[in-house]
Amino acid sequence: MDFNKQTYLTAFALFSLFFGAGNLILPPFLGYNAGEDWFWVLLGFGISAVVIPIMAIYGYARIQGTMLDFAKKISPAVALVYCVIVYAISVALPAPRTASVTYEMAVQPYSELSSLWLSTIYFAIVLVFVLNRTKIISLIGKFLTPFIIILLLCIIGIGLFGDAEAMKASIFDNGLSAGILEGYQTFDAIGGVVVGGVIVISLALQGKYNYEEKKKMIAKSGLLAGIGLFAIYGGLIALGAYYSATLQVENRTELLQLLSTSTLGKIGTAFLGILVALACFTTAVGIITGTSDFVKGLCKNSQTAYIITAVLGCVLGVAIGQFDVHYIIDIALPALMFIYPITIVLIILNTLPERFASTTVFRAVALVTFLFSIPDFLGFFIAEDSVNALKEYIPLSKYSMGWVLPALFVFVLVNLFELFRGRNTGEITAK
Template sequence: MNKTKDIFITGFALFSMFFGAGNLILPPFLGYQAGEAWLLVTIGFVITAVIIPILGIVAHAKLQGTMYDFGKKVSPIFSIIYCFIVYGICLLLPGPRTASVTHEMAIAPFFNSSSLLTSTIYFILVFIFVMNRSKVLDLLGKYLTPIIIVILMAIIGIAIFSSAGVVQPTQFSTPIVDGILEGYQTFDAIAAMVVGAVLIISINLRNSSPAAEKQKLIFKSGLLAGFGLFIIYTGLILIGSLHNSEFPDDVSRSALLLGLGNKTLGASGAGLLSILIALACFTTAVGIVTGTADYVKGLFNNSKTVYTITAIIGSLMGIVMGQFDVKYIIDVAIPALMFIYPITIILILLNVIPEKWASALVFRGVVITAFIFSIPDFLKILMPSENLDRIIGTIPLGPYNLGWIIPSLFMFIILNMYRHFNPSSVS
C-alpha cells in the first residue's frame, strides 16, 4: 500500500513539474488550427510533449545523476556547454513566457497597464522568492495544480458537449509533423532534463530503498504523470478543434483559452482560471531561475555571490523578454528549439536504451550527426534561401524540419554494427 501511495505522490509531483502554465495555451490553439485533423495532430504532439519527456525521466532514473550525466559520454566539455545552452534557453524563453502569459491572461483583460510594467514587477517578485526560498511555493504547487486540473477537466467536459457542431477544415498539410514540432514549444523534453535531477535528489532524501526499487518507483510514477499529461493535452486539442468555427482567424493562444473558459464556465470561472494560471506561471519562473542559479553556483564552489549574480541576470533577462507577447516569444523560440531539441531527444533516447547499444562512440557519432543535420532547419528560419531549400530537399524528412532523424538512426546502426564486429577497438 505504501508503494502504491509513493507512486501516486511521486507521479503527481512529476506531473506538477511538467504542468507548466505556459503549455496550457498551446494545445487548444493547435486543435483550433488542426480542425478535423485533431487526432493526427494529437499523435504528433504527444510524441514530443509526453513520450519523450517521460523517457527523459526514465533516463534520469537509470543515471541517478544530473543533467551533466546525459552528455558526458560525448565528452565532459560538450556536456558542460550543453547544460549552459539549455539553462540559457530556459532563462530567455520559457521563463519570460510565463510573465507574458500572466499579462495576457490575468492582467490585460482587467487592467490597462503595459506588459513592461507586468514583467518588471513579476521578475522583481521572482528574484525575491529565489533569494528567499520559501515553503509558500511548495504549498502553491501542491494545491494549485489540482484546482487547475479540476477547472480544466470541467472546461473540457462542458466544451465537448456544447460545441457548435461545425468544425473548420485543417490548416495543416502534415498534421502529425505539425503536432511534433508544436510539441517542441512545450519545452517538456528540456524540462525532463532540468527537473529530473530534482526528482532524483528528492527521492534519495526520503527513500532508502535499493536503487532498483527507486527505478521502478520513478518508472511507474512517470507512466502515471505521462497519462495525466496525455489526457489534459488531448482534451484541450479536441475542444480547440470542436470550437474552431466560433473564434476569429486572428485569435491569440491566450484569448482562445480564455474564450473557451468563458463559454463553458462563464466570466467568473474564466477569471479564476486566469488567476490560478498566473500563480502557476510564477512558480515555474521561480523554479527556472532557482535551478539555473543552483547549477552555476555548483560550478563555482557553491558561491553565494555567484548564485545572487545568476539570479539577477536571470531576472533581468526575464524582464526584457517577458514584455513581449506570447506569439513573439514562441516565434523567437523556433530557431533555438530546432537547434537544441534534436540533440536533447537523442541524449534522452541513448540514455534509455541498454548500455550495449550506447557506447561512447555511439553517443559521439549520433549526437554529432543530429547536430549537423539540424543546422539546415536552424538556418532555414534565420536565413531562408533557395539554395538551402534545395539542400534540405535532398535530406530524408528534410522538408518537414525533421531531417536529423534518418541520418541519426543510420549512424546509430552503422556504429553498432562496427562495434559488434570490432569489439576490442571500441570503448
C-alpha cells in the same frame, strides 16, 4: 505497481513543472487549425511534448545525476557547452514567456497594472519559492497542481459536452509532423532535462531514500505525470477542434479566452486567469531552480552562487517578460531548431540499455544529428532558396526533421559494427 504518497507528490510536482505557458495556449490552437484531423496532431504533439520529456525523467531515474551526465559520454567539454546553451535558452525564453502570458491573459484584461510591475511582482514570488529549495516538491505537489488540474478538467469537460458545429478541415499538409513541431514550442524536451534534475536534487535533499528507492519513485512519478499530461493535451486539442467551425480567432491566447468563456461563462474568464497564473508560475520556478542548481554544482556547491543565479534569472525574466507572447514564440524557433534535435537524441540514448548506447554510439549519433539539423536552423537566417536546395536531398527535411533518419541509420550502423567487432575479438581471444 505500488505508489506511495511521495510518488504522487512528485508526479504532481512534475506535472506542474512541465505544464506552463506553452502547454496551455498551444494545444487548443493546434486542434483549432487541425479540425477534423485533430487526432493526428495529438499523436505528434504527444511524441514531442509527452513521450520525449517523460523519457528524460526515466533517464534521470537511471543516472540520478545532473544534466552534465546526459551528455558526458560525448565528452565533458561538449556536455558543459550543451548545458550552458540549454540553461541560457531556458532562462531567456520560456521563463520570461510565463510572465508575458500571465500578464496578457490574467492581468491586462482586468487591471491597469503595467507589464513591468506585474513581471516584478511575479518574479519576486518565484524567487521566494526558488530560495526555499527543499520545499518545492511539497509546495507545488500539494497545493498548486491539484487546483490547476481541477480548473483544466472543468474547462475541457464542460466544453466537450456542449453544442458545436461540425469541425472544419485541417490547414496542415501533415498533421503528425505539425503536431511534433508545435510540441517543440512547449520546450518540454528541454524542460525534461531541466526539471528532471530538480526532482533528483529535491529527493536527495530529503535524505530519506536510497538509489533504488529514488529510481523507482522517479520512474513511477514520470509515468503518472505523462499520463496526466497526455490526457490534458488530448482534451485541449479536442476542444480546439470541436469549436473550430464555431469560433473565429487569429491567435492562441484569444482562442483560449473564448473557449473558457464558452464553457464556464463569465466566471470562466476569472478561472482562466487563475489557471494561467498558476501554470506559468510553477514552470518559471522549475526553470530558475534548475539553472541555479546547475551553477551551484559548477561552483563547488556554493549557496552564494545559487542565490546570485536565482536573482539574475528573475531579473532577466522581468526584462524579457515585457515582450509580447507571440514575439517570444517567434524568436524562440531558431533556438529550438538548433537545440531540440540533439536534446531528443540525448534523452533517447540515455534511456536505452548500456549495450546499445556506448560512448561511440553517443558521439556518432550526436554528431550526425547536429550536422543534419543545421539546414533547419540556417533557414531562419539565410536565403530560403539556398536552404531548400539543400533540403531536397535530405529525407523528411521539408517537415524540419531531416536529422531523424540519418541519426537512426548511424545508430544502427555503429551498433552493428560494435557487435561484429565484439564477436571477432571474442573469437580471436578464444583461439
